[in-house]
Amino acid sequence: MLNIQAGSCVRYYAKHSSCTKCEHICPTKAIKTQEGGIAINQSECIDCGACLGICPTEALALREFDVNSFFFDFLKSKEQVISCKSNFVCLAALSLDHLIALGAVKEVVLDIGHCKECDIAPSCFAQIEHNIDEANYVLEAIECKPIEAKEVAKVADEKANRREFFTLFTLKGALKTKQDFEKRLASLEDQKISVEQIAKIREKSIPNRRKLLYTILQKIDKPSSYRYLENEHLSFTSDKEIDSSCDNCSLCYRICPTQALDSDARGAKILFDPFLCVRCHLCHDVCEKDSIKLAQFYDTKEFFEPSVKILAQFTITRCEDCGNPFSYFGGEKLCPRCKIEDEEAKRLWGIG
Numbered sequence: 001m002l003n004i005q006a007g008s009c010v011r012y013y014a015k016h017s018s019c020t021k022c023e024h025i026c027p028t029k030a031i032k033t034q035e036g037g038i039a040i041n042q043s044e045c046i047d048c049g050a051c052l053g054i055c056p057t058e059a060l061a062l063r064e065f066d067v068n069s070f071f072f073d074f075l076k077s078k079e080q081v082i083s084c085k086s087n088f089v090c091l092a093a094l095s096l097d098h099l100i101a102l103g104a105v106k107e108v109v110l111d112i113g114h115c116k117e118c119d120i121a122p123s124c125f126a127q128i129e130h131n132i133d134e135a136n137y138v139l140e141a142i143e144c145k146p147i148e149a150k151e152v153a154k155v156a157d158e159k160a161n162r163r164e165f166f167t168l169f170t171l172k173g174a175l176k177t178k179q180d181f182e183k184r185l186a187s188l189e190d191q192k193i194s195v196e197q198i199a200k201i202r203e204k205s206i207p208n209r210r211k212l213l214y215t216i217l218q219k220i221d222k223p224s225s226y227r228y229l230e231n232e233h234l235s236f237t238s239d240k241e242i243d244s245s246c247d248n249c250s251l252c253y254r255i256c257p258t259q260a261l262d263s264d265a266r267g268a269k270i271l272f273d274p275f276l277c278v279r280c281h282l283c284h285d286v287c288e289k290d291s292i293k294l295a296q297f298y299d300t301k302e303f304f305e306p307s308v309k310i311l312a313q314f315t316i317t318r319c320e321d322c323g324n325p326f327s328y329f330g331g332e333k334l335c336p337r338c339k340i341e342d343e344e345a346k347r348l349w350g351i352g
């Protein structure tokens with residue numbers, strides 16, 4: 001059974017959201033996006049999990065299978081193969097965060113030998129291939145071994161094997177609470193990670209899998225040099241720019257679900273932390289002036305030493321009429337609302 005956490009799905013809290021990722025990948029058309037949310041037809045859902053991997057905000061979850069729990073167990077085990085025939089749901093359920101984190105610390109083989117004959121391949125296989133390519137693009141840039149994707153020799157009794165795995169999985173229990181997750185995340189921590197660094201990331205409202213990725217990347221050696229990745233080849237994060245058309249309306253940083261976009265206390269600066277961006281596209285969807293843009297490159301330094309940059313700066317002054325602070329661009333010191341009222345009054349009186 002598929003569950004949606006409405007508080008995490010960007011469609012629920014922003015009617016301008018253009019996100020339709022889950023609807024597009026769903027092989028049975030069980031998900032329909034609609035104004036103000038999504039509708040799930042549970043009788044059509046086949047629990048493949050493909051929508052889990054693609055949802056930018058980790059808003060979807062299967063009741064019977066938790067990818068983060070799998071991640072912890074797989075990391076500890078000697079197993080290298082992830083296969084829909086023995087230990088996993090559809091490989092599309094593995095997000096880029098999971099793939100990169102696993103690939104950074106372990107040799108991983110994705111068993112794609114069953115995809116060709118699979119009924120849901122037309123919806124999911126291209127995404128699986130894309131995820132592997134993108135994960136390897138990042139892994140190569142941070143000097144880690146690529147993830148292997150190949151056909152793995154079939155196990156004797158696939159059904160029994162899979163049944164056994166899911167029974168075990170259910171017995172162990174998925175991560176039911178935030179505390180369960182935090183506890184298991186802490187078990188991955190390395191002595192060299194500073195407590196402050198971890199706390200800083202944890203207090204952010206980023207998906208658990210991004211916290212996982214951060215913890216794993218702090219455990220491994222930094223690459224010998226940082227590289228620039230093409231932003232257009234990334235789908236799970238991004239670096240941004242804001243052009244001079246921005247009028248500091250504040251919508252983007254007030255709506256960003258992860259606080260990747262933020263402002264200083266006075267509202268005089270728009271700040272951005274690329275590592276926190278989950279590429280949900282919401283900031284672009286709400287920006288009427290289309291002032292926020294993808295930067296050309298993403299610096300791999302952000303994976304290891306996340307930083308906050310200033311995307312735009314404004315002069316904040318008080319409106320001479322109402323006294324409220326506003327972004328001043330020259331001319332009369334009137335805030336946008338008072339300016340409109342002033343112009344309307346002038347029109348009414350036939351002056352100006």
Ligand code: SF4
Pocket residue numbers: 004008009010011019020021022023033038054055056057058059060
């Ligand atoms: S992919 Fe996630 S954020 Fe996007 S509409 Fe579906 S549930 Fe919402």
Ligand code: SF4
Pocket residue numbers: 255256257258259260261276277278279280281282283284
């Ligand atoms: S910066 Fe934009 S794309 Fe990135 S998480 Fe925030 S709203 Fe989404």
